Amino acid sequence: DTAVSQTPKYLVTQMGNDKSIKCEQNLGHDTMYWYKQDSKKFLKIMFSYNNKELIINETVPNRFSPKSPDKAHLNLHINSLELGDSAVYFCASSQTHGPSGNTIYFGEGSWLTVV
Amino acid sequence: AQSVAQPEDQVNVAEGNPLTVKCTYSVSGNPYLFWYVQYPNRGLQFLLKYITGDNLVKGSYGFEAEFNKSQTSFHLKKPSALVSDSALYFCAVRDSGDSGYALNFGKGTSLLVTP
Numbered sequence: 360d361t362a363v364s365q366t367p368k369y370l371v372t373q374m375g376n377d378k379s380i381k382c383e384q385n386l387g388h389d390t391m392y393w394y395k396q397d398s399k400k401f402l403k404i405m406f407s408y409n410n411k412e413l414i415i416n417e418t419v420p421n422r423f424s425p426k427s428p429d430k431a432h433l434n435l436h437i438n439s440l441e442l443g444d445s446a447v448y449f450c451a452s453s454q455t456h457g458p459s460g461n462t463i464y465f466g467e468g469s470w471l472t473v474v
Numbered sequence: 475a476q477s478v479a480q481p482e483d484q485v486n487v488a489e490g491n492p493l494t495v496k497c498t499y500s501v502s503g504n505p506y507l508f509w510y511v512q513y514p515n516r517g518l519q520f521l522l523k524y525i526t527g528d529n530l531v532k533g534s535y536g537f538e539a540e541f542n543k544s545q546t547s548f549h550l551k552k553p554s555a556l557v558s559d560s561a562l563y564f565c566a567v568r569d570s571g572d573s574g575y576a577l578n579f580g581k582g583t584s585l586l587v588t589p
Contacts, residue, residue: 363517392576399581400512400562400581400582401579401581401582402518402564402579402582403579404569404576404577404578407575407576415576449517449518451518456575457575458503458504458506458568458570458575459506459525459568459575460506460523460524460525460526460568462508462520462523463508463520463576463577464520465510465517465518465519465520466517467516467517468516468517470515
């Protein structure tokens, strides 16, 4: 019973292509996130959604567009892929949005390689 | 923004010895602090968190962490290391409202436990 699942796990694609990564959580959480882990393993928040509404949009190129059809899903679409987009993308979720100790649970990651 | 720092890139310890992975924090207000572990090619797994109360927090796999307000530290500890503990460890802090309360991560510390 995977709590936060994302697909695909591995994705190799050419520059200029458009790709999507899907994420689903079965924890009943209200808040979902996308994080990016770069080649130095540094983790940075990209987006946060609460009940399908965008809360955070960090300084991410507008080629990245999250979409939340319902609060259990937060997909990431990337247009015109560039070499620098190669990274691991993690989906995550937490019970609520706000200043709390709610644990954030992560998916297994999607390894994106742009060639 | 709230932040954490992990001063060590790598920690080496012999199996059976105690281990410590260091983390210091910088927050305004009450800190919500977390430790996660990442095994190779895997997602982030939650280990433990400090919200309030007892300064010694116990978590998964025999790990514990000590919250020290005067030293603004939240070091991860284990009394007896296992080779299987070798992984990348991240300290994190719940950010403030202007960043949507997402987790801000340290740069990670690679733990190597040798037989």
